[in-house]
Amino acid sequence: MAMFRKKQPVLEYQESTPRSRRLYDRALKVMPGGTTRTSVYFLPYPPYISKGRGCHLWDVDGTRRIDFVNNYTALIVGHAHPQVVRVVREAIARGFAFASPTESEIRLAQIIQERVPSVEQLRFVNSGTEAAMFALRAARAFTGRQKIAKFEGGFHGTYDLTQVSVRTPVEKLGPKESPLSVPEAAGIPQETADQVVVLPFNDQEKVQRILKRHSGQIAALIVEPIPAMAGMIPPRNGFLSFLRDITQREGIVFILDEIITLRVHPGGAQSLYGVKPDLTLMGKIIGGGFPVAAFGGRKEIMGLLDPRSGAPAIPHPGTYNGNPVGMAAGMPP
Numbered sequence: 001m002a003m004f005r006k007k008q009p010v011l012e013y014q015e016s017t018p019r020s021r022r023l024y025d026r027a028l029k030v031m032p033g034g035t036t037r038t039s040v041y042f043l044p045y046p047p048y049i050s051k052g053r054g055c056h057l058w059d060v061d062g063t064r065r066i067d068f069v070n071n072y073t074a075l076i077v078g079h080a081h082p083q084v085v086r087v088v089r090e091a092i093a094r095g096f097a098f099a100s101p102t103e104s105e106i107r108l109a110q111i112i113q114e115r116v117p118s119v120e121q122l123r124f125v126n127s128g129t130e131a132a133m134f135a136l137r138a139a140r141a142f143t144g145r146q147k148i149a150k151f152e153g154g155f156h157g158t159y160d161l162t163q164v165s166v167r168t169p170v171e172k173l174g175p176k177e178s179p180l181s182v183p184e185a186a187g188i189p190q191e192t193a194d195q196v197v198v199l200p201f202n203d204q205e206k207v208q209r210i211l212k213r214h215s216g217q218i219a220a221l222i223v224e225p226i227p228a229m230a231g232m233i234p235p236r237n238g239f240l241s242f243l244r245d246i247t248q249r250e251g252i253v254f255i256l257d258e259i260i261t262l263r264v265h266p267g268g269a270q271s272l273y274g275v276k277p278d279l280t281l282m283g284k285i286i287g288g289g290f291p292v293a294a295f296g297g298r299k300e301i302m303g304l305l306d307p308r309s310g311a312p313a314i315p316h317p318g319t320y321n322g323n324p325v326g327m328a329a330g331m332p333p
């Protein structure tokens with residue numbers, strides 16, 4: 001019987017994407033590896049996109065594809081949703097960046113606060129990385145402690161303190177009782193990684209033991225309620241409530257990274273699982289697909305950013321914070 005030989009998928013891809021190939025060759029001359037974002041690169045080269053509508057993407061060679069990525073979950077209503085396009089057009093026409101506040105930032109903050117009651121106050125930033133950086137800084141300032149605790153495999157953006165033990169090769173993980181703190185990138189000093197206490201997810205006994213060992217030294221414990229990059233692992237046996245209780249007892253600021261999980265419930269995963277963090281990180285969907293993120297929570301902690309009594313303990317400038325186009329895109333019409 002004659003064997004039917006399927007074409008190699010990579011060959012098929014290359015044959016159907018000559019324009020992407022040419023663009024990639026140009027990109028190689030101006031960007032390292034031809035890309036400006038590690039997470040969109042893959043071999044032999046990524047498809048270059050000409051447009052997106054709803055759940056579909058068209059590449060520059062005219063092939064239509066279903067987009068299962070949706071810019072890593074940021075596009076909850078898909079590509080170029082007509083209502084988002086309309087409010088963004090209207091916002092741009094009014095002017096798209098001011099060195100002054102606009103009402104739109106108050107309205108988006110109020111919507112978030114109504115949905116996520118643990119967020120008594122918040123600040124807008126431009127990326128989840130920034131949100132994590134400021135939340136950890138606030139936790140350190142609030143507690144006067146240096147160390148932070150995070151989970152093995154937990155991704156919270158590209159700030160040095162969170163880029164520890166994210167995709168650690170198995171041989172470098174260390175013992176289960178005390179996982180090693182492994183810098184994720186060249187250029188992150190081991191001294192920085194040593195400030196990070198690494199914990200195993202869903203293992204109450206080991207978490208308890210490790211936190212006890214560092215008692216009085218940990219400023220913040222940061223966790224994704226359902227760790228996404230680690231494989232969308234649901235918390236088991238009340239793990240998040242356990243973390244809430246133990247951080248409360250140990251005087252540790254409990255930070256929930258809801259940058260992806262905010263979408264699992266109108267009030268985020270914290271409403272779904274019934275836990276109240278001290279601080280929450282938000283991003284992706286809150287900007288309707290635009291670069292908007294936020295961190296917020298208890299008023300006493302957020303008060304460290306309050307400039308009313310002179311220089312705030314934590315200054316927080318940022319050219320694009322609360323920019324009115326992103327604010328408009330994030331608001332349901």
Ligand SMILES: Cc1ncc(COP(=O)(O)O)c(C=O)c1O
Pocket residue numbers: 072126127128129130132155156157158224228257258259260283293
């Ligand atoms: C859970 C989580 N936290 C933080 C970040 C960092 O966000 P950004 O890429 O906006 O810096 C991401 C990004 O994918 C994320 O998934």
